Amino acid sequence: MKPFTLPKLLLAIFFCLAATQGYAQDRLKTFKDSSGTSIYSIYRGDTLLIHCDTAFILNKTTFSIYKKFYDKTRQGNSSFTGIMDSYENMIRQQDTMLKQKEIYYQQLKQQFDSLSGSSLAFMDKTSTSLQGISSSLDKATTSLVETQKLLADSRKMLEEERRKRNSRALKFGIGGAVIGALVAALIASN
Numbered sequence: 001m002k003p004f005t006l007p008k009l010l011l012a013i014f015f016c017l018a019a020t021q022g023y024a025q026d027r028l029k030t031f032k033d034s035s036g037t038s039i040y041s042i043y044r045g046d047t048l049l050i051h052c053d054t055a056f057i058l059n060k061t062t063f064s065i066y067k068k069f070y071d072k073t074r075q076g077n078s079s080f081t082g083i084m085d086s087y088e089n090m091i092r093q094q095d096t097m098l099k100q101k102e103i104y105y106q107q108l109k110q111q112f113d114s115l116s117g118s119s120l121a122f123m124d125k126t127s128t129s130l131q132g133i134s135s136s137l138d139k140a141t142t143s144l145v146e147t148q149k150l151l152a153d154s155r156k157m158l159e160e161e162r163r164k165r166n167s168r169a170l171k172f173g174i175g176g177a178v179i180g181a182l183v184a185a186l187i188a189s190n
Helices: 006-024 060-075 078-189
Strands: 028-031 047-050
Touching: 060 078
Parallel strands: 028 047
Antiparallel strands: none
16 A cells, blocks of 8 residues: 555645535524524524524623623612613513504505405496496497488488479479470460
């Protein structure tokens, strides 16, 4: 068996480091809790998504200092205890207010959805009514066109009747004049 040479050893170490670095990356952690103190273990290379309005990120040592001070304050001085109680009461009131606003929002959303549904139903009825009116107008237009055609035909028939009447009157007049002339010629010849 051949001994490892320095370049081969360095190459093997490089690949080992690259592999461990590659496995340590791309860990995604999501932070959604904003109602209390939560402890998450997050390491270098992790991706942290914060889905709340405020978050404090502390390392382990700093967190321990703050936690010890908080605990001493809660157990110790009465003025700090009053301030802390007041602060916690204010947080509870804010949480209650946020819950009430969420209820109001849901009620308004339901009312809006109801109004939207009613509006859509009204629009559907109006659309159906307008389609009926449009159909009636189409029928009326068709009827008017047919009436205009009938009126035009009637005018033509009246014009023809007037011509026939004038023609008969002219023929009757000419016939009367001819008969009158013949009667006058007969009377004059006798």
